[in-house]
Amino acid sequence: xxxxxxxxxxxxxxxxxxxxxxxxxxxxxxxxxxxxxxxxxxxxxxxxxxxxxxxxxxxxxxxxxxxxxxxxxxxxxxxxxxxxxxxxxxxxxxxxxxxxxxxxxxxxxxxxxxxxxxxxxxxxxxxxxxxxxxxxxxxxxxxxxxxxxxxxxxxxxxxxxxxxxxxxxxxxxxxxxxxxxxxxxxxxxxxxxxxxxxxxxxxxxxxxxxxxxxxxxxxxxxxxxxxxxxxxxxxxxxxxxxxxxxx
Ligand code: IMP
Ligand code: MG
Numbered sequence: 001x002x003x004x005x006x007x008x009x010x011x012x013x014x015x016x017x018x019x020x021x022x023x024x025x026x027x028x029x030x031x032x033x034x035x036x037x038x039x040x041x042x043x044x045x046x047x048x049x050x051x052x053x054x055x056x057x058x059x060x061x062x063x064x065x066x067x068x069x070x071x072x073x074x075x076x077x078x079x080x081x082x083x084x085x086x087x088x089x090x091x092x093x094x095x096x097x098x099x100x101x102x103x104x105x106x107x108x109x110x111x112x113x114x115x116x117x118x119x120x121x122x123x124x125x126x127x128x129x130x131x132x133x134x135x136x137x138x139x140x141x142x143x144x145x146x147x148x149x150x151x152x153x154x155x156x157x158x159x160x161x162x163x164x165x166x167x168x169x170x171x172x173x174x175x176x177x178x179x180x181x182x183x184x185x186x187x188x189x190x191x192x193x194x195x196x197x198x199x200x201x202x203x204x205x206x207x208x209x210x211x212x213x214x215x216x217x218x219x220x221x222x223x224x225x226x227x228x229x230x231x232x233x234x235x236x237x238x239x240x241x242x243x244x245x246x247x
Pocket of ligand 2: 105223
């Protein structure tokens with residue numbers, strides 16, 4: 001797997017150290033901000049990324065035959081989520097956040113994101129008051145999005161909506177229309193994953209963890225017909241498993 005930070009075409013890779021004579025120059029505030037603004041704010045997993053060999057990671061025995069590879073290991077998900085929490089707290093400027101978790105697929109990401117925000121709240125001079133709510137959306141059968149998005153639960157207006165994955169964007173656009181009927185002061189959407197797909201409506205969340213290839217992914221609460229939520233890493237589902245767990 002070749003995962004890389006998405007950069008504008010003229011930007012250099014972020015991990016490459018500049019030569020000694022440029023280091024001082026690059027550490028000036030303006031240049032640093034300029035360099036950061038040229039970086040896209042998500043981590044891109046390339047289309048030709050085949051992921052990591054399953055045998056290098058701990059995967060439940062009952063799923064070993066069903067997965068092609070590990071595409072995003074749990075540790076990397078956590079590291080990226082920690083940074084999203086920092087960006088959100090910085091942008092919210094102390095405003096009260098009603099964090100709305102989109103179940104079921106968003107529950108792991110939501111819980112980890114909230115933990116990181118809580119840690120920031122506990123350890124800095126500035127903090128954001130936080131309350132949580134939960135909503136359940138269902139639009140998928142097998143590996144296909146259906147046109148019917150079912151909404152269950154949720155009784156508060158939302159400022160921050162935590163989601164597992166955006167594919168076509170239909171589910172999120174439906175939810176945003178519903179939320180906007182309640183005239184919230186502000187709605188921000190955080191999605192761990194956005195799929196690069198020709199089926200996309202063009203919708204982009206406000207915060208994105210990773211941009212991923214157009215493959216069916218499971219694990220870290222993402223499911224295929226309710227299976228694979230009990231898997232820590234995000235993995236590529238095999239075609240054989242799509243048949244095996246078909247409803
Ligand atoms: P959208 O409405 O097409 O954006 O679909 C988003 C929803 O479809 C997500 O909330 C998931 O429930 C589901 N989904 C889309 N792609 C995947 C995937 O690769 N794995 C698991 N669920 C997915
Ligand atoms: Mg699902």
